[in-house]
Amino acid sequence: MAITPHDPVGQSPHGPETASEKPRRVRGHAARRRWIKTLTPWLFISPFIIIFSVFTAFPLVFSGYLSFQEWNPVAGLSSMEFVGWDNYALALDDPWMWKSLYNTAWLAIVSGIPQHLIAIPVAYLLVTAVRSGVRQFYTATFFVPFITSTVAISLIFYTIYSGNSGILNQWLVAISKWPVFSSFLGWVEEAMPIRWLNSSDLIKPSIAFVVIWKYTGFNIVIYSAGFLTVSKDLYDAAKVDGCNAWQQFWNIALPMIRPFAFFAVTLTIIGNLQMFEEPFVLTSGNSGGVGQSGLTASYYLYLVGWEWLEMGAAAAISWVLFLFIAIVTAVHFYFNGKKGLGGDR
Amino acid sequence: MTTLDTQEPELRVTIPRKRTRSFPRLGKFATHAFMIVGLLVTIFPFAWVALMATHSRTEIYSSPPPFWIGDNLTENYIKLLEVMPFWTVLFNSLWVAVAGTVGAVLFCSMCAYGFFAYDFKGKNVIFGIMIASMMVPPVLGLIPFFLTVQFLGLLDTHLAIWLPGIANAFGIFLIRQYMMQSISRDLLDAAKVDGASEFRIFWSVVLPLIKPALATLAIVMFIGLWNNFLTPLIVLSSPDKYVLTLALRSVQSLANSPWGAIMLGTFLSMLPLLIAFLFFSRQMMAGLTAGAVKG
């Protein structure tokens, strides 16, 4: 395909030209240019379109179709049975489904907001106040939880959270014996052993902590990339105008990283509402822990599809969850999208 | 490209002077204190895994757990090589992660540029579909994904693991956002006036300016591919094609796992990630001198 703007045909026509031919050639040239112009963006986004149609579109259609079938996967593809909207009716009428949506929302908020409240100032400090060699070291360390494998995470947090001999409980007891803290931590010894992963009230906060711990470093990296785009000149100019450090952060840096904040928040919303691995591991895959307090929607649809072998019902749940995520994301785009996506340019 | 030669000096930002000047000494101390606390909290698991790699299974599961280096490192290493061809699977993981990362950096930035630089019919619809595709829970995709891979004849190949990720919504979205922030439309227009081809503008003008974003994407992709487990599980069947995650998990059972060896394998498998991170984050930070255009 000769789709470069430097197509020589139009510029240097060879051979004699009659008067009638010339305008047509010019028109042809213009048409070609228009065509090129329309095609160029499509060429740029073609990798996405190809990969999407090959690897993503079919699974989507499949699970859409599946949500209207009753299907035990073990019986093979041919055993699907059309049940209409039954799976959806079942999902909406299912107490565990609602419980899991509530848990998902709770965990998304409690584990989502702190990630950003920590990551933004830390990234700012790393970029502006720390020498670059040291910054590398810090950023790498903060990133470590993100690269830690799930196996290690489950092993470590079991050791931390376990009731009788867990590190957390041992520290709590030790701290509560210090004179300074004993006045308001006196209840700690009474309450021991605190079963962080075995009581319905504590499962969610315990999971939320692990999620915050794991993903804050990732957000620090995103925000660091953002703060690095802010020109030093801007700070200098602000300093000349008499801005203090806080004002520089609040009035100069923060507005500049809006697209990054928008990106990071969008990812957190989508990622947190699909939260699966952490609650799954921390409840040992035990149907969401005590009272299903750790059962998230993704976890539940995994349970229904892969453990109970009701793939159709699971597909319906996954579309209900999709709808939920889409609504939340849409609200986020509605309020923040204009500036975040750069629509005001 | 003469235009670029004349323009580049203008793009450069004056190299920052001492960056710490605006922070008083106390603030600096507080900053470091704060960082060090965060550091201790985050480094803990890594150190822990390293520590456990030197212990036997019985020691790992004793309580209180051992807080000092054990003497089982050699045994664990021998056991590790016994239960899996460790260096082969490490190399497989490396290949999958590198191929997928290079592909993703190239194609995601291409697509992002398409969304960033042009207005065309259907742009918002496709962008919307792209964002929406991130919202579909991935748990149920396994069976249709298997069917797709089988249809394409890619079962038991590494290609099936990294290919689907090379033009992913996350990467395109990330890079588009970065372009939004750091590339001015004037620059593109200037390059166009100069007669640069569309691809040339993307390749020679835009890509160098978004290095930090490319590095960020590379980090995330590399880690994602390295830790990817479900795709290899259903795609790969020959043990000599296994990747690290799969090999490490395949020797685990509730009761009989050689945990010391697994911890050693886990620790060794985290090292390339740390190296990759340090490498890319250097690129990311290097963006400070090359980029920072739009103000």
Added chain:
Amino acid sequence: MKHIFTAGVLASALTTVMAAVPAYAQEIRVDGFPPFDTHFDKQVPIFNETSPDITVTYQMNSHGDHHKLLTTNLATQSGAGDVVIVDVSFIGAFINEGGFVNLSEAPYGAEEFKDGFVPYAWSQGQGADGNQYGMPIDIGPGVMYYRRDVLDSVGGDIDAIISDWEAYIDYGRQLKEQGVYLIADAGDVARILVRTTLEDGEGLFFDAEGNSLVTSDRFVNAFTLAKQIRDEGLDAQIGAWTGEWYDGFKNGTVATQLSGAWLLGHMQNWMAPDTAGLWGASNLPGGIFGSWGGSFLAIPAQSENPEAAWEFIKYLTTEQGPQIDSLRDLGAFPVLTSTYGDPAFDEPIDFLAGQQARQLFAEVAQRVPAVTPMDGDLIAEDVVMNGALAEVLNDGKDIMEALQDAERLLLRRVR
């Protein structure tokens, strides 16, 4: 010319090679989970002594991953091994769906081996149509392991303690005064009671007509007993396979553990090797006979070499050699009653203070009641035995209320 010549040489070479290999040379792959790889490492060479023409390879994944992969392979009807290992918890859900070869039919004829197997394990591998789809390879007869030193410290007698559940709980009360827990998790009591106190023909959660039994006396009694143990503070509230669990074994802070026979191997090899001689094994309290775990071998219908696969299955499950090896090497208990006369069963076990415990295991194995697997057992297991039980024990929810809630959910999901 040269090419033709080369081709000719190649062709004749090929014929020679092919003539050397028997026409029925076959390759089969076994899909499973550890530690079966250790078992196969040893058994495949022995198998090949009698069947040299069958090449066996195996693909191992962790227990959960293996079953997920198997589900995908059965769903898409491709990619599964020629032999697959199926855990007892999945067997009920898997065998009735047509994904496996019917082993009762010719040319397999599994029925001829029926009498050699432990009855309850055989019937677990049976489909609703009465045909055999899964061949049992190992079982986990249920026993109670107990600390002898702890027992002696209160001057107890093991036969008296297991005579009924009240005596068992009394023992727990005595232990509590010494700061020792009766059991790690009270839930274990409910789980085994529900499994063992049923009537013939009943399923675990549903009767023959598919009606729910979840709110029946069997469940209420089992839950009540577990709750009593929890409320009196007799259990340590420790989940299995955690560091705390192993500690309980090591330190003697937990006096008894209800489990499959296979736990012995783990305790003596790595969980608590230093406590050798301090342990004993007995029947379960209250005169019940139950089992923990067990595995089956099956041939996916998609296999291209089902007959070679059957040869390997037959070798592993119906011959005494590999069955006894798996007892010695893995601690996996044999399914063949004929092996129970083997000298291995008379060996005193040092870890259990010289007790001839394998005889006890064998006796238990033959008395475990057969439970009919039903559709919906997997869901019920999660909803009732994980969900409702945890709410009752940990959150103090009323037993009947928890069971009724679970039943409502169950009836909604099971169609």
